[in-house]
Amino acid sequence: MTEQKNYWDEAESSAEAIFIACDALASLHAPLPESEVKPHFCFNDLYAYATDPDLPPKQGLVQTISTNPKLRNDMRLLLERVAPMRPISRAAASSGSTTTRFGTGFQMTLRESHADRDQLYVIITLHDQACVPNTLFVINDTEGCNRVPLPEPSDGTVQLLLGATSTLAVALRDPKTDVFMR
Amino acid sequence: MDGIYSIDGLAGGTVSNELQATLSAIAETTDGEKPKFSSAVTRRLTRWIVCRSYSGPIHELCHLIVVASRVTDARGFETFFWCNGGTSASAFRQRIDEGLSQGHASTKILQSQAASTVLYPDGEFSIAHTRMSFLSALLEFMVSTLGYSSVFETIEDILSDDASLGTVSDTANLLSRRLYAYLGTHLPAATAQRKFRAATEFLAARHDNSVLYENIDDEAVLDFWVTKSADDESEGDFKTYKNVVRLFIQVRQALLQARHQSALQQSLSIGYDRENGEIDPSAIDVALEEIHERRAPLDQLNEAPASEIKFLNKSEKGALELLLESGESAQALPLSILRATLFGAIQAQLTQALRRGTDIATIIETSEAPLNNRGYDDCLEDLERLDTHIERVLLASFYHIAMAGDDTAISILMEMRPEMDLSPLAALLPSDKPTPDNVIYLYDQKPASDTTLTIGEICGDSAACPELSAFVSESRKAAKRISRQGFSTPDATVTPNMIVGFVNGAEALLDIRKSLTSFITKISRIADALGQWEERDSQDCEIFFDQYRRIYGVSS
Numbered sequence: 001m002t003e004q005k006n007y008w009d010e011a012e013s014s015a016e017a018i019f020i021a022c023d024a025l026a027s028l029h030a031p032l033p034e035s036e037v038k039p040h041f042c043f044n045d046l047y048a049y050a051t052d053p054d055l056p057p058k059q060g061l062v063q064t065i066s067t068n069p070k071l072r073n074d075m076r077l078l079l080e081r082v083a084p085m086r087p088i089s090r091a092a093a094s095s096g097s098t099t100t101r102f103g104t105g106f107q108m109t110l111r112e113s114h115a116d117r118d119q120l121y122v123i124i125t126l127h128d129q130a131c132v133p134n135t136l137f138v139i140n141d142t143e144g145c146n147r148v149p150l151p152e153p154s155d156g157t158v159q160l161l162l163g164a165t166s167t168l169a170v171a172l173r174d175p176k177t178d179v180f181m182r
Numbered sequence: 183m184d185g186i187y188s189i190d191g192l193a194g195g196t197v198s199n200e201l202q203a204t205l206s207a208i209a210e211t212t213d214g215e216k217p218k219f220s221s222a223v224t225r226r227l228t229r230w231i232v233c234r235s236y237s238g239p240i241h242e243l244c245h246l247i248v249v250a251s252r253v254t255d256a257r258g259f260e261t262f263f264w265c266n267g268g269t270s271a272s273a274f275r276q277r278i279d280e281g282l283s284q285g286h287a288s289t290k291i292l293q294s295q296a297a298s299t300v301l302y303p304d305g306e307f308s309i310a311h312t313r314m315s316f317l318s319a320l321l322e323f324m325v326s327t328l329g330y331s332s333v334f335e336t337i338e339d340i341l342s343d344d345a346s347l348g349t350v351s352d353t354a355n356l357l358s359r360r361l362y363a364y365l366g367t368h369l370p371a372a373t374a375q376r377k378f379r380a381a382t383e384f385l386a387a388r389h390d391n392s393v394l395y396e397n398i399d400d401e402a403v404l405d406f407w408v409t410k411s412a413d414d415e416s417e418g419d420f421k422t423y424k425n426v427v428r429l430f431i432q433v434r435q436a437l438l439q440a441r442h443q444s445a446l447q448q449s450l451s452i453g454y455d456r457e458n459g460e461i462d463p464s465a466i467d468v469a470l471e472e473i474h475e476r477r478a479p480l481d482q483l484n485e486a487p488a489s490e491i492k493f494l495n496k497s498e499k500g501a502l503e504l505l506l507e508s509g510e511s512a513q514a515l516p517l518s519i520l521r522a523t524l525f526g527a528i529q530a531q532l533t534q535a536l537r538r539g540t541d542i543a544t545i546i547e548t549s550e551a552p553l554n555n556r557g558y559d560d561c562l563e564d565l566e567r568l569d570t571h572i573e574r575v576l577l578a579s580f581y582h583i584a585m586a587g588d589d590t591a592i593s594i595l596m597e598m599r600p601e602m603d604l605s606p607l608a609a610l611l612p613s614d615k616p617t618p619d620n621v622i623y624l625y626d627q628k629p630a631s632d633t634t635l636t637i638g639e640i641c642g643d644s645a646a647c648p649e650l651s652a653f654v655s656e657s658r659k660a661a662k663r664i665s666r667q668g669f670s671t672p673d674a675t676v677t678p679n680m681i682v683g684f685v686n687g688a689e690a691l692l693d694i695r696k697s698l699t700s701f702i703t704k705i706s707r708i709a710d711a712l713g714q715w716e717e718r719d720s721q722d723c724e725i726f727f728d729q730y731r732r733i734y735g736v737s738s
Contacts, residue, residue, distance in 0.1 A: 007234035007362070008461035010371075015393075015433075015440035016378050017461045018469045022432045024232040025375035025474055026507070027197035028205055038204035042326040044211045044218060047264040055214070074330040081258050 046071070050078050051182070053135040053149060066144020067179035075145055076178060079137055083180035099173060105131055108179060110172055112164065120169045122160040124181070129156045136160075140177035143167055150181070198368040202334055204326050205231075208319065213266055219319045221481045223269075227319045229470050231369065235463030241354040241701040243317045243324075244340055245307045248300050248350060250625045251341045252290055253281025258289045259341065263318050305347045327368075328360050336360065359627070379405065380420070381433045395437035400517035403430045408725065412732040421733050423726070424526035427504070427518045430509045439469035476509045479690035487683035491668025493575050493691060498568055506697055516704045523561050532730060550727050557719035562709065565702050572695050573598075577660035578669055579688040584654065586681045590688070597692045599653060606647045 011017035021031040045058040065072050080086055087103045099110040105127045113119035126132065132153055138146040146168055150158050171177045209224040211217065219227075230239060250262035262281075267273050278298050282291060290308075292299040299308040311318070325333045337346065340353050382393045384406050389397045403426060410420040420426050443465055480503065483493055494502070503513055504519055512519055528549045535545045572723065578600060584591035595602070661669065711716060731737065 008463060008466065009374075011461055013440065014443055014461055014465070014469075015382075015436045016375065017466050018439050019378040019432055019436035020371045020374040021232040021466050021470055022436060022473055023235075023377065024197060024369055024371070025228060025470060026428065026432065028202055028228055028232070029477065030202070032199055032202055032206070037457075040200075040207045042204060042207045042211055042322055043330055044264060044322060046330070047205070047260065051264075070329050070331070077331050077334060078260070081260060 017018070023112075041071075043074075046075060046078060047082075049147065050075065050082055050137070053147070053182075057147070062145060062147075065139075069141070072139065072141065072145065076139055079178075079180040083137065083182045084131060085133055085181035087178050087180070099175075101179065103179065106133075106181065108172075110169075113161070118164050120162045120164045122162060122172060124150075124153075124158040124160075126153055126156045126158065129153070130173065133158075135182045137180040137182075138168060138171045138177060138179070140171050140174055141173070143171040143177075146171060197370075201327070201365075201368040204323070208322050208326065211322070213268060217486065218269055219315065219322075221478070221485050223315050225474060225478065225481065226316055227323060227476050229467060230320070231323070231365065233463050233467040233470060234362075234365070235467060236358045237354065238464075239317065239320055240324075240361070241351065242309055242313060243320050244350045244354040245300050246309050246317050246356070247321070247337055248340050248345055249278060249291060249298055249309065252287030252300075252343075253278050255281070255284075255286045257561070263427060265323055265518055267401040269315045269318050271314060274318070275311045291432065301525070302345065302347045302350070307347065307350070324357065324361060327364055332360065333357070366509065377429055378433060378436070380410065381429055384409070385433075393437065395434045395441070398430050398434045398437075398514065400515055403427055403515060403518045404725070406430070408729055411729060422526075422529055424522040424529070426503070427515065427522045427526075428507070430518070431504075431508050431515065434514065435473050435509070436469075439473070440638045443460060443469060455656070473509065476506055480506060480572050482686055483689035485686070487679045488687040488690065489683075491680065491683045491687055492666040493579075493668075493687045494572075495666075498571070501564065502639045502694060502698065503566060505701055506694065509697075512697065512701050513704055515707060516701065519626075519701070520558055520561055520705060521722060521726075523564075524556070524558065525722070528726075529730065530736060536734065538726040542734045546727060546730055546734075546736055550723070558705075558715040559709070562705050565698065565705070569695065569698050569702060572691050572698065574664065575669075576691055576695070577657040578664050579684045579691070581657035581661040582676055582684045583688065584657070586676065586678070588681055588685060590685045594688050595650075595653065599649075602649050602653070604647065604650065713735050 008017045011020065024088065028155050041058060041061055045061055048055050049057045049061060065075050085105050087101060101108050107125045107127075109121075109123045109125070111121045111123060113121060122135075123177075134150055136146075136148040136150050138148065148160070148168065151160070152158075162172075172179070205224070205228055207226070208219065209217070211219065226335070230236075247259055254261045262274075262277055265277075267277070275293075275298075278291065278293060281287065283291060290301050292301065296312075297308045297310045298302070299306050321333075336356050337353055339349050385393050385402065386396055388402065388405075407420065407423050407426040411423070411426070413420075420429070424568060426680035480499060482488060483499070508515065508519060531549065532542060532545055535542055576594065580591055580594050582597070583594065664670070668683065671680065709715060
């Protein structure tokens with residue numbers, strides 16, 4: 001593979017090259033127009049969101065993950081890399097009132113509550129009780145990314161109760177949703 | 183290729199807001215408490231981006247990713263770069279040591295005091311630990327602009343155990359290409375090139391085709407603006423006088439630096455055929471460093487913990503920005519800077535009015551009248567007031583630093599009052615500690631509470647060193663008088679972090695004051711030579727307001 005050509009070959013003189021670099025430097029230091037002062041992120045913000053459950057996400061990050069497909073892909077890849085519990089298979093299309101998906105070291109089942117049809121149980125069975133996750137990430141192309149703190153497991157099972165129409169329940173029912181746990 | 187970590191990806195004909203915002207997000211990144219990267223590292227990163235000498239550092243970075251991948255094993259190279267624990271040389275060294283002690287890659291990485299050497303089947307590569315903070319900032323920049331998925335896909339081959347020097351080199355070239363493509367869109371050079379050529383062609387036409395930095399003076403700057411600002415056919419936007427001043431300051435700096443480099447041509451020519459006009463990107467970096475570091479004091483004031491103390495307000499910083507960026511050009515273009523201050527503010531109002539659709543003619547009329555009551559002497563007075571304010575803030579900072587028993591108080595004192603005779607203090611020094619002839623200790627190395635000689639004690643014994651005693655007393659008064667954020671904190675509640683802020687802020691202000699003082703001296707000399715400013719005020723007023731009318735199409 002050949003080396004990249006020298007950018008400054010197009011410059012007429014050293015002075016011109018220095019000026020162009022100097023001008024770019026000044027532009028990068030200039031204050032942003034007010035209309036552009038929106039939340040901006042760097043990868044560090046994404047990594048912190050994926051790995052530090054105690055740290056609130058940077059303002060606007062979760063929203064941007066839901067609207068920016070490239071950022072969402074980055075989040076998905078990052079979770080694949082840093083979450084020890086990741087999907088082996090996506091959920092099969094829901095058969096009746098139960099949906100199950102399998103992951104490395106866990107099985108997740110969604111079950112409608114018999115007592116209250118408006119509620120949904122999320123039952124996570126851990127295969128290795130030495131590896132206890134404390135955060136669930138639910139990521140999908142329509143709902144974006146959700147980070148949910150998990151309760152302590154009881155006999156190797158973590159159980160959550162969700163409103164059947166909540167965003168999280170809708171995302172978990174979607175077979176295209178990926179779930180990760182740390 | 184667009185960056186992805188912004189809400190709206192966009193790039194125009196000039197530097198994209200997205201690139202600007204990403205760099206600013208990186209500079210503001212914290213490890214939870216303090217900035218992840220020092221301002222020196224983020225400044226170096228910005229400089230590296232604009233110098234476009236990508237291949238070398240990206241090559242180094244790829245080797246560091248190999249190190250990271252090997253020492254973190256199953257946890258992934260990301261842990262090495264993004265875990266908590268800071269980005270100092272020692273933090274990275276410790277991470278590598280820990281990985282090696284756990285048996286990861288112990289036969290594939292050699293660790294020395296100063297560097298880590300990666301061993302490949304076809305050779306080896308060493309990376310100094312002191313480079314790792316910058317390389318880590320570079321990786322942050324690349325994944326934040328190109329996208330993590332894109333970078334990961336590119337570097338995947340070097341994450342495997344059997345990566346070779348050749349694989350790393352290919353990967354570095356590919357990454358370099360991707361960054362080139364991104365910056366081609368987000369950091370275009372054509373506009374800057376046109377501006378430079380417009381300025382140098384103008385200079386050449388005035389001086390027998392020669393373009394020399396010595397020919398850039400206040401008159402040339404004003405003439406250029408008058409000639410070009412109302413000309414819609416100009417190869418650039420030269421409407422704003424302040425921008426034209428900035429342009430000529432940069433052109434002057436570029437010509438000056440290029441001349442310095444030409445003098446060093448022989449020693450810098452390795453790898454580049456200078457006789458055939460090849461330009462070494464690292465030489466541009468060298469030239470830019472001096473220019474860029476002038477901004478450092480202002481950046482330092484904006485960086486935590488100094489940013490938590492209001493040394494200067496927004497308008498005071500604004501008044502200093504152009505002056506500091508000018509460096510020694512401020513001495514060559516003093517009137518241009520003064521004009522930019524006085525008339526720049528009016529033109530900013532006009533530009534704002536234009537955006538809002540307000541009647542420009544009315545603004546010109548109403549601005550022209552009061553300007554007669556505000557001239558260059560008022561600008562000079564403003565600068566002198568700012569100088570006095572900085573002196574007071576320095577005194578107050580000294581007080582807090584000294585009361586905390588921080589040694590920096592001594593260097594601040596010596597910078598502020600270099601003429602002060604401190605020799606009487608020798609008599610108060612502890613006798614059991616040998617003192618070198620050229621050093622006066624106000625404190626020993628123990629904590630403040632154990633110091634054998636404190637500023638407080640000196641004040642109590644004003645006869646010992648009356649000058650210092652008076653200075654301390656003056657600093658105490660200044661500290662009590664300033665009510666701005668950070669200064670109004672009662673002595674007892676000043677935290678160690680705030681003391682670091684006072685130290686950083688005071689060091690920055692000492693640098694700022696040097697530039698300000700020498701500029702005031704220069705302007706005062708001009709004032710002395712002129713006798714009075716009135717004639718200059720009215721001449722310039724006529725030139726500027728006539729030109730505003732031409733630019734904005736307003737009849738007289």
